[in-house]
Amino acid sequence: MTPNQLFEMKSVCKLLSEKFDLSVELSTEISSFDLGFQVKSDEPLFLFASEGSAGVVARSLDELLTLVVHYPYWQDLLKFSGGGDIVLMRLAAKMSEPDLRADEPEIDIARSQLEKALSLDFSIDSIENLHRSLTTDSQLKSVLAVDGHLYG
Numbered sequence: 001m002t003p004n005q006l007f008e009m010k011s012v013c014k015l016l017s018e019k020f021d022l023s024v025e026l027s028t029e030i031s032s033f034d035l036g037f038q039v040k041s042d043e044p045l046f047l048f049a050s051e052g053s054a055g056v057v058a059r060s061l062d063e064l065l066t067l068v069v070h071y072p073y074w075q076d077l078l079k080f081s082g083g084g085d086i087v088l089m090r091l092a093a094k095m096s097e098p099d100l101r102a103d104e105p106e107i108d109i110a111r112s113q114l115e116k117a118l119s120l121d122f123s124i125d126s127i128e129n130l131h132r133s134l135t136t137d138s139q140l141k142s143v144l145a146v147d148g149h150l151y152g
Helices: 003-008 010-020 061-070 074-079 086-103 107-117 126-137
Strands: 023-026 029-032 035-038 045-049 053-058
Touching (some): 003 010, 003 023, 010 023, 010 107, 053 061, 053 126, 061 107, 061 126, 074 086, 074 126, 086 126
Antiparallel strands (some): 023 029, 035 045, 045 053
16 A cells, blocks of 8 residues: 555545544655654655654554554553563553553454455564564664754
8 A cells, every 4th residue: 555545545544543543644644643654655664753763663554554553552562662572562562452442442343444444464463563673674763854953
C-alpha cells in the first residue's frame, strides 16, 4: 500500500484516527500524538518525536499499520522495554491489552475491519519487527529542522 492509497481510504482513515490515535493528514505524512512519520513508498518509516529524536520504527507502511492496529499502545512497548528488551516489550503488551479492552470495548471489531480493509497480516510478529527496527535498522538520532535548530 502506498501513502496515497491510504489517504484515499477515507473511512479507514477515520477509523485509524478514532480508535488508534493515528491520523492521516497528508498523502505523505502520518502522525500520532506528537509523533511524525516520514513515509516514502517502500522506504523504512522514520519516526520524528517532538523531543528531537528520530529512528526507523517500521520497514514499510504496511508494517507500521499492522503494528499500530495490533498494538495501539506500541509506544508503551518502547517505554517499558528496559532499553530494548524484547521480553519486556512482550510483557508490556500483555499488561496493556486489558486496559485497552476496558477503554475500547469494540477494539476487536475495529481491528478486524482494518485487517480486512488494509489486508493486514496479524500473524506477523509486530513486536519482533519493532524490536528489529529499533535495534538493527537504526539508532535514534538527533534531527535538525530546516533552519538548523534541533527538531522538537
